Amino acid sequence: MGRKCVHCGEDCGPNPVMWDGKPFCCHGCKTVYQILNEKKLDKYYEIQPMSGIKIEKADVGNKYAYLDLDEIKEKLLDFSDGDISKVTLFIPAIHCASCIWLLENLHTINPGIIASNVNFPQKKVSITFNNKAVSLRQLVELLVSIHYVPEITLDQLGNEKKSNSNRDLLLKIGVAAFSFLNVMLYNFPEYLPGGDQLSGLFTKFFGYMSFVLALPVVFYSANDYYLSAIKGLKHKIINIDVPITLGIFTLFIQSSYDIFTGRGIGYMDSLVGLVFFLLIGKWYQSKTYRALSFDRDYKSYFPVAVTVIKEGKEETIPLEKLKEKDRILIRSSELIPADAKLLKGTAEIDYSFVTGESLPVYKKAGEVIYAGGRQVGGSIELEVIKPVDQSYLTQLWNQEYNKEKKESELNNVINKISEYFTIAVLSVAFAAGIYWLFNDKSLALFAFTSVLIIACPCALALTVPFTFGSTMREYGKRGFYIKNTDVIDNLRKVDSIVFDKTGTLTVNRSMKIEFVGEKLNDEQLKIIKSLVSNSSHPLSITIKEYIETGSVYDVENYKELPSLGITGIVNGKRVNIGSRKFVTGKDDDNPVSTNVYVFIEDKILGYFKIENQYREGLKEVIENLKNKYDLYLLSGDNDSEKENLLRLFGSETKLLFNQSPTDKRDFIRKLKKQGKRVLMIGDGLNDAGALLESDVGLTIADDIYSFSPACDGIIDSRKFFILHKFIKYTYVAFRIVITSFVISFLYNIVGLSFAVTGTMSPLVAAILMPISSVSVVAFATTSVKITSKRYFERA
Amino acid sequence: MSIVILLAIIGILVAGGFLLAFVWAVKSGQYDDTESPAMRMLFDDSKPVENDKE
Known part of the structure; x- marks a missing residue:
């Protein structure tokens, strides 16, 4: 074990790069340290030691040249006014407090940067800068140089800034909470012994106040439920929001009637409480992983711009302007953005992301290369044969799939239940109404509305968000x-x-490796390691990591033969490493594993057998x-x-x-x-x-x-x-949902027994409704917590 | 007893003030990121100030 890199904390190996008496694992890390040290930003390492990110290749070259294009700049910038521009960049590498500190101190590195602000959960940084002093490209290159590589994709360019639905929900909750607490206060005296003897002035005043406070709750906070109910009914589905909407409106109308006719204070406290609890449930469910992206298509994978060659000159154009027959230049480690024919150079395409295969594929001039691969060799020139969005793979990623259908299938257990539920509640309500119509007419309407009010499926509606929301967590x-x-x-x-x-x-990229043949001695191992250290081929890297010896020899006459192997003179001995054909001259006999043969000086020693590791x-x-x-x-x-x-x-x-x-x-x-x-x-x-x-x-x-x-x-x-x-x-989560349903049904039966007998008072509603909601929520969240702990930690 | 009505009105004004403060806080984006400020406040102020903002 060597020492740990001061910057990124990785093991430095036997030969650390030293600077200022401190060890580094690579030159990249050392450079970042130097930059930070120079600008007196070395506090970065104090906040969280070894917080840096290791990047092998820091060579940027012309990679970000496209950021000088006006049309791309325009799309990327949040706004630009005179000299001042603001941009928000997604930086996946943001991971700790040091990152926040450094990124918010960018202005000490480059005075052109005015201010920067990190949004940690979204892994984003907003930078305000003087575009006369520093260009967008320089800004991004600066971030890259300190190893905070922003992810800039076509996806971000195309989309309009999404409206912040989280803020809307918070506002709705705020309004509901405000009304809930106040209305509760007004209704409270009614519930105390002797409350019915309050002077009419108070009852009236508190009644009107609760009416006014309920208005924004009914017509603003709860409006998503109405929309969803209407949407469901349009698709001929009675979803859970239908009985909720029914309950809210019955509550509101009944209470308003009570208040304005002076009959009582109504159920406004239950109404606003109900909406408040429902919204809390929604908020709990909507807390998702904001830095993760689940809806990516090819646009977020592909580069933003490509280099085309027009009349012998290189020019950077946005990807969307790429046409058939264009001649494009792909440099090392760049993506092939469209199906294209190879014109010049040897293509060595790494399709690991497309196919999962880690070994690069070799292509000769004239062959067609499918979009999505990454060139690992030198620069190549290609002619585009299909537009970007019609390339073989992009078409596949891009296929329209019926999202609408997928969504309407969802929740269908809950929808089924709420359908039966709604029908049952309505029939009970009508039955009670008709019964009282013949027995005591004055109670008929009241019994009818009472049933709708008390049966409002608040607990039912909260079960799923809280159970599944906790499960998600x-x-x-x-x-x-x-x-x-x-x-x-x-x-x-x-x-x-x-x-x-x-x-x-x-x-991925991890192989099971063993040597088949006579046992290699230390010198042979050292020789092999020396040679493979020169190659960036994944197999060479695997072998290099497999051999533990420290120091290496110098290699003379090193040569890499694409798709065959590597050769060179190490310690005065000729060494060939590569395919069976290359080393032994015989054709491959279709082995079940990937074999790399080794020849040193005068004989074939054997081969490395490299297999996938499960x-x-x-x-x-x-x-x-x-x-x-x-x-x-x-x-x-x-x-x-x-x-x-x-x-x-x-x-x-x-x-x-x-x-x-x-x-x-x-x-x-x-x-x-x-x-x-x-x-x-x-x-x-x-x-x-x-x-x-x-x-x-x-x-x-x-x-x-x-x-x-x-x-x-x-x-x-x-x-x-x-x-x-x-x-x-x-399955466990589902059982919890069902149990919670049963609990909320039990509450409903108790409530209904009051409602159908025409004895439901605001007090009964005010006690029963919150208790049922709270107990169901408590049951759902705690049982998920307990069961998941037991389930996942059991051996 | 009619003082209760006055109290109720004062109560709603105070609560309304908090509601407005909440609305303002949400609208100005203070709830968009609830994690980074918690870490930011722990940094010392001794930043190497080389260039003051204009």
Whole structure:
């Protein structure tokens, strides 16, 4: 173990980069330290030691040249007035207090920056700057130089700034709370012994006051419920909001009637209390993970601008202006934005994000390269053959899927219940009304409205938000982030689970490696490490990390032969490392693993056998899911791993190999046609179509803030081993919902017994309604807390 | 007893004042981010001031 890097805290290895007597793991980290030290910002390291972010390549070059384009600037800036501009950038790297401190002290690094403000939960920084002193491009490059790389995507450019619905909800809650507390105060004397002897003046005054205070609650705070009820009725669905709306209006009309005819003070306290509790439930449910993005399409993955070559000159244009036949220049580590034909250079395309495959694909001039890959070699020139939005993969990610339909299916258990509920309540109300019509006419209308009032399904409506809202939080604590609470119910209904292989069941960029052949001695190991250290090929890196020896030799005559291997003279000996064909001269015999052969001086020593590594706990996860669900596996790879997988999945499972992204999507479609409810678990963009098509699509991500395809939930890859628990816990959550329903029904029966006998007083309503709401909420949240603790922490 | 009415009116004015303060706080974005200010207040003021804002 070497020392820890002062900047990022990573192990520096045996040869740390030293500066100012402090060790650094790489030059990048040292440079950031130097910048901060120079500007006397080294307090950064005091707030939270080793808080920096490591970035291997800090070379920016012309990458951000597009930020000089006016049309892009215009879209990106929040506003620009004269010299002053303001921009908000999303920086996924923001993670600690030091980040906030540094980013808010940017003005000490560059005086052109006037002020900056970090929004921590959203991982955003708003920067106000003088655009004469510092350009947007320089600003972004400055952030990159201190390793806070902003994520600038097409997506942000296209969208108008979203209105802040969170603020609206808060305001509604504020208004409801204000009215609730005051109206409660006015009604309270009525409930005390002797309250009915209050002078008429008070009753009238308090009655009018409660009426006035209830107005904004009924017509402002609660209006979302009416809209939703109307929307439901339009689609011929009686959703939970219909009985709520019915209850609110009956309460309001009955109370207003009581107040203005001087009969009493009405039920305004129950009414505003009800709305207040409902809104709290809504707020609790809506607290989602704001820094996570679940609705990404290709736009957030693709670059904002590309370099085109026009008449021999390089020019940066926005991606949306890219046309067919354009000649584009793709530099190292840039994305191919559209299907294109290779004109010049050797393409070495890393499709790891698209297909999950970590080994780059080589292409020769004249071949077609699909959009979505990342060039890892040198610069290449391409001719665009299809517009961006019609490229093979973008089309798939972009497919229209019927979101409306997906949503109306949601909540259907609750909708079913509320449908029966509404019908039952209405019939009880009519029955009571008709009964009293024949027995005591004066009570008929009162009994009718009392039933509607007391049966208002406040507790019912709160059950789901609080149960599923708490479940979502418990999931979040354990590394499973879902888009909204509807996902829980959908996940429960699933009966088939489809897994992607590469990157989902296997660990991305992590390989199982062993050497087959005679045992290597220390010198040979050192020689091999020396040679592979020169190459950036993933296999070389894997081997390099596998060999533990410290120092390396210098390499002479180093040469890299694309798709074959590497060669050079190390310590006076010729060394070849690479494919079987390259090292032994014989053709590949289609082995089940990736083999890298080694030749030193005069003989072939053997080969490194490199295999995919399966995720930890995979066996347990599959075992636990096997009995209850139909399991399928779709892999874009060949079937070299079939034996291993068959053992895991058992014979009844369907293993499909060589599946293209379209095949995957069609497979899900086929399952759904058979009436199955499908959960798709994938990781890369090649699964994007399938994820959209499935009933529930989950992505596995190493870094939850980095790009992931559109999905319903993101699972932290380190938590894969409890996947089955996440899925099965939905049953527990559902049972809690049902139990809460039962509790609220019991309250309703008590309430109804008052209502149908015509003896319901405001006092009964004022006690029964809040108690039922509060107890249901308390039951739902605490039981989720207790059960999830037991469920997830059980071995 | 009619003093109660006066008290009720004063009460609603005071509560109304708090409601307005809340509305203002929400509208000015103070509830948009409830995490960073909690950390920000812990930073010392001894920032290296090299360039004062104009």
